[in-house]
Every structure is written in C-alpha cells, then in structure tokens.
Amino acid sequence: xxxxxxxxxxxxxxxxxxxxxxxxxxxxxxxxxxxxxxxxxxxxxxxxxxxxxxxxxxxxxxxxxxxxxxxxxxxxxxxxxxxxxxxxxxxxxxxxxxxxxxxxxxxxxxxxxxxxxxxxxxxxxxxxxxxxxxxxxxxxxxxxxxxxxxxxxxxxxxxxxxxxxxxxxxxxxxxxxxxxxxxxxxxxxxxxxxxxxxxxxxxxxxxxxxxxxxxxxxxxxxxxxxxxxxxxxxxxxxxxxxxxxxxxxxxxxxxxxxxxxxxxxxxxxxxxxxxxxxxxxxxxxxxxxxxxxxxxxxxxxxxxxxxxxxxxxxxxxxxxxxxxxxxxxxxxxxxxxxxxxxxxxxxxxxxxxxxxxxxxxxxxxxxxxxxxxxxxxxxxxxxxxxxxxxxxxx
Ligand code: C2E
Ligand code: CA
Ligand code: CA
Numbered sequence: 001x002x003x004x005x006x007x008x009x010x011x012x013x014x015x016x017x018x019x020x021x022x023x024x025x026x027x028x029x030x031x032x033x034x035x036x037x038x039x040x041x042x043x044x045x046x047x048x049x050x051x052x053x054x055x056x057x058x059x060x061x062x063x064x065x066x067x068x069x070x071x072x073x074x075x076x077x078x079x080x081x082x083x084x085x086x087x088x089x090x091x092x093x094x095x096x097x098x099x100x101x102x103x104x105x106x107x108x109x110x111x112x113x114x115x116x117x118x119x120x121x122x123x124x125x126x127x128x129x130x131x132x133x134x135x136x137x138x139x140x141x142x143x144x145x146x147x148x149x150x151x152x153x154x155x156x157x158x159x160x161x162x163x164x165x166x167x168x169x170x171x172x173x174x175x176x177x178x179x180x181x182x183x184x185x186x187x188x189x190x191x192x193x194x195x196x197x198x199x200x201x202x203x204x205x206x207x208x209x210x211x212x213x214x215x216x217x218x219x220x221x222x223x224x225x226x227x228x229x230x231x232x233x234x235x236x237x238x239x240x241x242x243x244x245x246x247x248x249x250x251x252x253x254x255x256x257x258x259x260x261x262x263x264x265x266x267x268x269x270x271x272x273x274x275x276x277x278x279x280x281x282x283x284x285x286x287x288x289x290x291x292x293x294x295x296x297x298x299x300x301x302x303x304x305x306x307x308x309x310x311x312x313x314x315x316x317x318x319x320x321x322x323x324x325x326x327x328x329x330x331x332x333x334x335x336x337x338x339x340x341x342x343x344x345x346x347x348x349x350x351x352x353x354x355x356x357x358x359x360x361x362x363x364x365x366x367x368x369x370x371x372x373x374x375x376x377x378x379x380x381x382x383x384x385x386x387x388x389x390x391x392x393x394x
Pocket of ligand 3: 295296316318319353
C-alpha cells in the first residue's frame, strides 16, 4: 500500500484497520471472480505490505491478476464514516522452475515492488532481466563503497558559496567523491541513495563530518584564521539515528569546532516523512549550536505549518528553479519569488543553488537572496585550490 502511514495519521488507526480488512476482501473477491480461489495464499507481511502467492497459474494470468488488483484498488474505499483513497504498488515475480526457492521469488517480487514505488507509486512492475541487472549493478556499487571505506578511497571537494552583498566566499559546501577505480564516473547522486539503501550511509556521513572537521582544524582553527561556515550534507537517515547528535558532539569536541561554523544540509523531501523522532533529533542538533538548512527546497512539499515546526535556519533554492530564471520560458520564476517571500516571512537565510549565468546571479541578488553558489562563480574544488581561492579574498 502506498502512504498507509499517512492514512493512519489522517484518519486514525481504527479507520486504517477497517481499510486493511476492506482491501483484503477486495483482493479475495478478485481471486474468486477469476477462478483462482483454491490456488492462492494471501497474507499481510508487514504494516502496509501484503503478499499473494498463486500456484498453477501462467505468467499472463499472474499479470492479469496484478493489473486487476491495481485497478480495483484505485477506487476510493468506503469505510465507516468516509471514503478513503488508497493506492498500491505491485511487484510480480514469476517462475516455472521448481528449483527457484520461495525466498528468492519473494526477494524478486520485493525488488519489483520497490521499483514500482520508486517510479512514482500506484504502479505495477514485473521482475525481469533488466531489473535483475539493475539490482546487480546496485549491489556491486554497494560493495565498492564498502571497500572504499576500508581502503580510504573517498575524498572531499569544496564548493564556495558567495555572499550576495559583497560576493565573498564566506561559506562552503562539502561534497564527497569516491576515488576507487571501480567507481570512476559514478557520482554521489547515484551512490548516496545506494549507500542509504544498503545501510552504508551512516559510516559515510561520519567519515565526511570527521574529515571536514579535521580540515577545519588544520587549516583554520589552529592558525586562528577566520573559518568559513562549512555546509555538510547529511542523509535523511541520520534523522532516525538517535546516536547521530552525540556522534556529532563528540567530533566537534575532538576537533574544537565552533558550532557557528557548521551547517547541516538535509533534503526537504526527507522532512515530509519526518515524524516525532526526526523532529527530536533535529532539535538535539540545534542544541549543539549548529545551523540547519533545507536542501533542494521547492522540490518537496513542506507545508507552511511544518516549516514553522522545524528548527531550520536556511532554505537552499533548488537549481531547477534557478536554471529557469533567465530562460525564455521562465516557468519557475514564480517559484523562486515564492520561496524568497516564505524565507523573508520566516526570517530564514536563502541560498540560490546552481547559478550558471550572470543573469541568474543578478536576479537572485535583486530579490535579496543571501547567498549563491554555482558553476558561474566556482566549481567544487580540491582543498588546495579552495585555499588558494580564499587567499584572493583577504
Ligand atoms: P546537492 O547537495 O544538491 O549538491 C549540489 C550538487 O549540485 C553537487 O553535485 C554540485 O556539484 C552540483 N552543482 C552545484 N552547482 C552547480 C551548477 O551550477 N550547475 C550544475 N550543473 N551542477 C551544480 P554533486 O557533488 O554531484 O552532489 C550530488 C548530490 O549528492 C548532492 O546534491 C547531495 O545530495 C549528495 N551528496 C554529495 N556529497 C555528499 C555527502 O558528503 N554526504 C551526503 N549524505 N550526500 C552528499
Ligand atoms: Ca547540498
Ligand atoms: Ca541541493
């Protein structure tokens, strides 16, 4: 089921329970109507996950049943006091080979279902060769990442962020790279989600934080040189990791990092799913004195009241909106303006991301955006080049 948690949150658990029962009845009715009544087992696997196994059924029939379930469950379902619209994502795995174990089939169906969800929910996906090779690729990337951690094959780039008022680089975003031979050409856009899926991200996040702090100590703090604000991306997963604030505090103490020189960037989409745990962790992070930024702002759907509840300091305007500023169509311009006015009403700092032209820079400055970053001003740099750049701004 898609978004079952939201349904529970909106309508309450009793309605959620009723809905589960109603859905089971609908599925059973479909199987009866299609004459599979004596050839199936149907079970609830987890809170919002169901499994249907069918024997003596050819592939076309399995596809038909899956489609039918998807179609029937699109319609709103009447429960005691209202009608509730649910959606389902379906994954199908099929085998005529008796040597394929149940466990294997289940894992294939699970992968197909995840793929359906990733492609936008409410879909149906059959496990096939292309999915098998995509999973194989992911697994080998995950393996490469584990090896890279062991072999110290990660490095950092530093992307200067400029103040709009005087165009000085008084902030910097830290970006990870994986340098192992096997990972040439694989960017963090690709490997970070895989690290999240395979449970490697926490080690990576801690490595990034520690390496950044060590760099700050070596090049700024021990020389009493003014330290820019280092903006560190952390995975949304840390917002469910109760030990993260403590880890961060320990590292800040170890490297004597002033909290005002640290900002953590989390993606806006991760906050939509934020429950009480994440809010508690966000508050603990804030107590350490570090700042919090919402990354890729505008691509998620944070409600205004939620925005007020989150202890954030900064909004980073996603580069898809910035890119449109001086294009002929400029369809995203109202978005940039809307984000600026939200930020101004809530007293939040703004950073325009992905500035690639003079026109984009001029516009963001004209609407009083606080900071900008992008290839037009500077690319992500090796540490030495970043330090050289800073020398140009005494
Ligand atoms: P992000 O946080 O939105 O980072 C900005 C990305 O946009 C960077 O890509 C940067 O190189 C790119 N970018 C910045 N300005 C421009 C521009 O003007 N034009 C274009 N075309 N691109 C621009 P990168 O380094 O490949 O990072 C991609 C994503 O990977 C990041 O998106 C972030 O979500 C994630 N990531 C990167 N480093 C880390 C890290 O250390 N930890 C975690 N958890 N995630 C990271
Ligand atoms: Ca970022
Ligand atoms: Ca971003």
